[in-house]
Amino acid sequence: MIGPSGDTTIEATLGAQAGAAAPVEEPDHPVRLAAARLIDYAILLKPRVMSLVLFTALVGLLLAPGAIPLGTAAIAVICIAVGAGASGAINMWYDRDIDSQMERTMNRPLPAGRMEPRNALVFGTALSVLSVVIMTQYVNNAAAVLLAVTISFYIFIYTIWLKRRTPQNIVIGGAAGAFPPMIGWAAVTGTVSWESLVLFAIIFLWTPPHFWALALYRSGDYERAGVPMMPVVAGTRRTKREILIYAQVLVPFTVAPAFLGMTSIPGGLILAGLALWFVRHALAVWNTEGFDAPRAMFRYSILHLFLIFVVLLGDHYIAPLFL
Numbered sequence: 001m002i003g004p005s006g007d008t009t010i011e012a013t014l015g016a017q018a019g020a021a022a023p024v025e026e027p028d029h030p031v032r033l034a035a036a037r038l039i040d041y042a043i044l045l046k047p048r049v050m051s052l053v054l055f056t057a058l059v060g061l062l063l064a065p066g067a068i069p070l071g072t073a074a075i076a077v078i079c080i081a082v083g084a085g086a087s088g089a090i091n092m093w094y095d096r097d098i099d100s101q102m103e104r105t106m107n108r109p110l111p112a113g114r115m116e117p118r119n120a121l122v123f124g125t126a127l128s129v130l131s132v133v134i135m136t137q138y139v140n141n142a143a144a145v146l147l148a149v150t151i152s153f154y155i156f157i158y159t160i161w162l163k164r165r166t167p168q169n170i171v172i173g174g175a176a177g178a179f180p181p182m183i184g185w186a187a188v189t190g191t192v193s194w195e196s197l198v199l200f201a202i203i204f205l206w207t208p209p210h211f212w213a214l215a216l217y218r219s220g221d222y223e224r225a226g227v228p229m230m231p232v233v234a235g236t237r238r239t240k241r242e243i244l245i246y247a248q249v250l251v252p253f254t255v256a257p258a259f260l261g262m263t264s265i266p267g268g269l270i271l272a273g274l275a276l277w278f279v280r281h282a283l284a285v286w287n288t289e290g291f292d293a294p295r296a297m298f299r300y301s302i303l304h305l306f307l308i309f310v311v312l313l314g315d316h317y318i319a320p321l322f323l
Contacts (some may be wrong), residue, residue, distance in 0.1 A: 062184075071189070080184065143184075150179040164226065177204075210305075215230060
């Protein structure tokens with residue numbers, strides 16, 4: 001649910017396994033064929049993206065004030081994961097034409113011809129509805145509404161409306177990937193608070209520099225597919241400037257949890273250090289030519305977001321022991 005899936009190492013590996021393990025001309029290996037189909041359905045769920053979505057949602061749930069039964073928490077997290085995967089599957093169904101033109105996505109199940117498009121659509125739609133219904137029945141209405149909004153936003157606003165029309169696709173569409181910690185928070189509290197909005201803002205502002213760094217060294221892919229990513233439409237220099245601007249704007253939001261009582265002063269200092277290190281990567285992209293700096297920033301950016309939420313979670317449980 002966090003925008004395009006980036007360097008889909010997991011997807012590529014699973015796709016290669018599926019392609020190798022499922023030769024259609026070998027009907028005498030039903031177990032291998034069934035395993036390959038399962039792998040392809042797993043790829044539809046965008047496991048790498050889902051894992052980050054799942055983690056940020058879990059942190060939002062654990063940071064929220066109040067208590068929630070363990071079973072209810074587990075249901076909420078599973079629904080968020082299923083909803084994220086479902087929207088990814090529908091995204092792959094809709095984008096199968098451009099995926100076939102891009103080196104990093106052409107081995108996905110649909111462009112590679114290993115799955116019928118209708119199967120992906122039905123699979124994604126069924127999981128989307130199921131995740132929202134179960135969230136409504138077993139968690140609360142607020143979390144269910146936010147999950148439904150997230151899925152709808154990613155499918156209709158980002159995938160169908162924005163992605164092929166504007167270089168601001170990632171800026172606006174990034175909201176879909178920023179909702180999960182809010183959903184986790186709402187699963188506990190039944191409300192949306194300033195704290196959960198800060199978690200949303202961190203991911204929302206992180207998303208453009210994260211994906212524009214990828215787009216800088218994958219611009220040929222996007223150009224062939226006709227996707228108007230920033231480097232294709234506005235050029236390399238403009239993209240680098242936007243990356244630097246967003247990295248700087250992200251700094252105060254990264255340290256905002258310290259001012260809202262979500263983390264201790266030491267935790268806030270660590271967050272500040274992470275924010276400045278992200279800016280350092282953006283400066284390296286701005287000041288250097290070639291693809292090494294954008295590639296390094298893209299890879300670090302995933303770790304960067306993960307570490308922010310690790311610090312928030314760790315400080316939440318560790319700091320009280322020393323205060």
